[in-house]
Amino acid sequence: MATRAELREELVKAGIRPSVQRLAIFEYVRQSCQHPTAEVVYEALCDELGSLSLTTVYNTLKLFVDAGLISMLTIDDTFRCFDGNRCCHAHFRCDNCGKIVDLQMKKDFLSLVEGLDTYSVNDAQLYLKGLCPACKNKK
Amino acid sequence: MATRAELREELVKAGIRPSVQRLAIFEYVRQSCQHPTAEVVYEALCDELGSLSLTTVYNTLKLFVDAGLISMLTIDDTFRCFDGNRCCHAHFRCDNCGKIVDLQMKKDFLSLVEGLDTYSVNDAQLYLKGLCPACKNKK
DNA sequence: ATGGGTGCAAAGGATTTGCAACATT
DNA sequence: AATGTTGCAAATCCTTTGCACCCAT
Numbered sequence: 001m002a003t004r005a006e007l008r009e010e011l012v013k014a015g016i017r018p019s020v021q022r023l024a025i026f027e028y029v030r031q032s033c034q035h036p037t038a039e040v041v042y043e044a045l046c047d048e049l050g051s052l053s054l055t056t057v058y059n060t061l062k063l064f065v066d067a068g069l070i071s072m073l074t075i076d077d078t079f080r081c082f083d084g085n086r087c088c089h090a091h092f093r094c095d096n097c098g099k100i101v102d103l104q105m106k107k108d109f110l111s112l113v114e115g116l117d118t119y120s121v122n123d124a125q126l127y128l129k130g131l132c133p134a135c136k137n138k139k
Numbered sequence: 140m141a142t143r144a145e146l147r148e149e150l151v152k153a154g155i156r157p158s159v160q161r162l163a164i165f166e167y168v169r170q171s172c173q174h175p176t177a178e179v180v181y182e183a184l185c186d187e188l189g190s191l192s193l194t195t196v197y198n199t200l201k202l203f204v205d206a207g208l209i210s211m212l213t214i215d216d217t218f219r220c221f222d223g224n225r226c227c228h229a230h231f232r233c234d235n236c237g238k239i240v241d242l243q244m245k246k247d248f249l250s251l252v253e254g255l256d257t258y259s260v261n262d263a264q265l266y267l268k269g270l271c272p273a274c275k276n277k278k
Numbered sequence: 279a280t281g282g283g284t285g286c287a288a289a290g291g292a293t294t295t296g297c298a299a300c301a302t303t
Numbered sequence: 304a305a306t307g308t309t310g311c312a313a314a315t316c317c318t319t320t321g322c323a324c325c326c327a328t
Contacts, residue, residue: 074213080318112248119267130258130260176292193293201294281326292315
């Protein structure tokens with residue numbers, strides 16, 4: 001859990017001016033374990049900020065992604081969601097309840113991909129789909 | 140390389156009537172190593188079939204995905220593409236030239252995800268991004 | 279006062295849907 | 304004839320863009 005001051009510092013280091021809206025959006029995505037969509041971020045912060053537009057949320061999230069501060073998940077292209085968790089992890093999306101869960105994984109998993117040494121890897125995402133423990137037991 | 144007759148058989152087994160359009164679309168996606176979008180499938184088959192609409196391509200691809208005959212890739216949610224390769228493989232998308240390449244991987248890579256034994260996995264996709272060998276050397 | 283940030287309204291683009299014509303059995 | 308398939312046109316949804324206003328430096 002980073003403090004507001006630390007998050008602000010992180011924005012500045014990335015060359016991004018820490019406006020009220022930006023800091024709030026950054027904090028929300030970083031602290032959330034819920035992989036929010038732009039819409040969800042908007043709904044969550046609308047009251048808190050008094051003034052906020054969906055446009056700003058979209059623009060700001062794009063800004064953060066381009067700066068490498070958060071990542072955009074495309075586990076399901078019917079909706080786009082964002083992830084502030086900076087550790088190496090896989091994503092599991094439950095086909096039944098729709099929940100997206102983070103799963104830890106060993107760092108050297110890329111060694112299992114053949115011929116990858118001739119490539120230069122910037123980003124790796126492992127997306128899993130199926131039933132989560134809760135939904136699995138219900139069936 | 141499957142024959143037309145084998146592909147037709149596969150559709151029937153999945154409970155899908157093998158119309159001319161469906162068989163052509165199925166064959167194209169299965170034989171292509173190019174991960175086509177709906178648009179690309181449409182352009183490629185338009186002449187061959189004489190009559191074909193984008194709507195049919197969209198509906199048919201969805202039908203195949205739901206039946207588990209092909210898979211939908213969401214490596215980049217600015218465009219949706221399809222994959223007829225049924226072997227276990229990872230996808231690498233080059234940030235520079237945009238090409239998407241299949242990479243073989245060892246089957247037991249899921250053992251590197253912690254706590255996965257309590258889940259039921261139906262689908263796993265590993266998406267890699269960076270520079271392909273050709274683009275890497277150019278820089 | 280100047281440059282960037284915000285937000286409204288409108289545009290954009292990919293995909294889906296309604297429905298009528300058509301094909302195949 | 305009946306059922307399922309196709310395809311045009313229109314609708315839909317999410318996201319981006321144009322532009323004017325506003326804030327902070």
